[in-house]
Amino acid sequence: MGGRRADDLFCKARITWRGAILLGKKVACDAHEPSRPVRVITHAHDDHTRELSRSIKECSWVIMTEATRDLLSVLRRRDIRRLPNVLGLKYNSPFKLGEETLTLFKARHIIGSAQVLVEDEEGSRLLYTGDFKFPGTPVIEADVLVMEATYGRPGQVREFEHEVEERLVELVRSGLREGPVLIFGYHGKLQEVMQILADGGVWAPFIMPRRIYEVTRVCERYGMIVGDYMPEDSSEARELMARGEPYVAFYHSSGYSKVRGPKAAMRITISGWELSRPVREVGKREFIVGLSDHADFKGLLAYVEECKPKLVITDNYRMGSGAILAEEIRKRLGLPAFPMPSRSPIKRDLAEWL
Numbered sequence: 324m325g326g327r328r329a330d331d332l333f334c335k336a337r338i339t340w341r342g343a344i345l346l347g348k349k350v351a352c353d354a355h356e357p358s359r360p361v362r363v364i365t366h367a368h369d370d371h372t373r374e375l376s377r378s379i380k381e382c383s384w385v386i387m388t389e390a391t392r393d394l395l396s397v398l399r400r401r402d403i404r405r406l407p408n409v410l411g412l413k414y415n416s417p418f419k420l421g422e423e424t425l426t427l428f429k430a431r432h433i434i435g436s437a438q439v440l441v442e443d444e445e446g447s448r449l450l451y452t453g454d455f456k457f458p459g460t461p462v463i464e465a466d467v468l469v470m471e472a473t474y475g476r477p478g479q480v481r482e483f484e485h486e487v488e489e490r491l492v493e494l495v496r497s498g499l500r501e502g503p504v505l506i507f508g509y510h511g512k513l514q515e516v517m518q519i520l521a522d523g524g525v526w527a528p529f530i531m532p533r534r535i536y537e538v539t540r541v542c543e544r545y546g547m548i549v550g551d552y553m554p555e556d557s558s559e560a561r562e563l564m565a566r567g568e569p570y571v572a573f574y575h576s577s578g579y580s581k582v583r584g585p586k587a588a589m590r591i592t593i594s595g596w597e598l599s600r601p602v603r604e605v606g607k608r609e610f611i612v613g614l615s616d617h618a619d620f621k622g623l624l625a626y627v628e629e630c631k632p633k634l635v636i637t638d639n640y641r642m643g644s645g646a647i648l649a650e651e652i653r654k655r656l657g658l659p660a661f662p663m664p665s666r667s668p669i670k671r672d673l674a675e676w677l
């Protein structure tokens with residue numbers, strides 16, 4: 324293993340123009356790749372689950388954690404739990420694919436998120452992190468590391484990370500003194516906020532549209548403590564809102580302009596792109612809270628250092644800064660690192676590097 328050079332490893336992992344992360348000879352992660360018999364889904368967010376139906380139709384195996392499988396059954400309005408080729412795999416349980424072995428490891432991101440390790444017949448370890456937050460995600464040592472690059476620019480650092488949860492709880496408490504609090508965010512992150520508020524002793528009931536309610540039920544089933552929650556179309560929720568009692572309502576970010584709520588309501592958007600401070604006031608009773616489920620730039624670099632790869636590939640397909648992150652890894656850590664997909668001739672870059 325020790326002597327294996329980056330150029331030998333280079334053909335063992337790559338990212339296609341359709342956003343599929345290819346590991347070894349059989350596995351395609353997070354997008355469909357017609358030539359690959361195995362599709363892996365690292366987590367239930369949209370940009371990692373495209374063409375799922377096609378993969379279910381064409382692949383021998385579609386592999387994900389059980390929690391991701393249950394979440395997708397809710398989000399896609401299609402029960403995929405009993406399909407014979409959809410496999411809910413536990414963390415840390417190696418699965419044989421002929422000569423290769425696939426293992427999912429936990430990633431701190433949303434419930435069910437996984438890192439994917441493929442070990443090939445030559446003993447090379449090929450790892451894809453999926454989306455992850457760091458610290459909080461276990462580091463898996465690998466020869467080739469394929470990683471997300473959402474916050475891959477040097478300035479994208481959240482110095483306030485240690486205090487953001489406390490500030491969020493304070494803000495919601497202050498809002499509840501005047502009226503209801505409306506919180507907007509993405510699936511998974513909303514449930515993390517519920518957990519933070521429940522842990523922080525916020526006593527008001529949580530109200531949400533039916534779909535978010537169902538996602539929350541899955542999160543609870545897999546161990547999250549999300550407080551006292553109910554769907555907004557239940558009689559209990561309707562009565563509570565009609566009486567004008569305080570409550571916290573949760574909505575998907577896409578509903579921000581459609582959902583108004585009562586006049587006295589405080590509106591909070593949860594966004595990882597708020598990098599300047601934990602809480603920013605953007606209007607009358609309107610705030611952005613800088614809570615992210617991704618590693619910031621420092622976190623990404625720290626993961627690479629601990630992973631000790633011989634080659635790094637950064638995701639340049641999904642929203643983020645793959646090219647800049649790769650350059651910073653080369654400069655700061657002295658490792659061969661390349662963005663993919665990329666229009667620049669990477670093989671020549673690699674030859675120059677070696």
Ligand SMILES: [Zn+2]
Pocket residue numbers: 366368432454
């Ligand atoms: Zn994600």
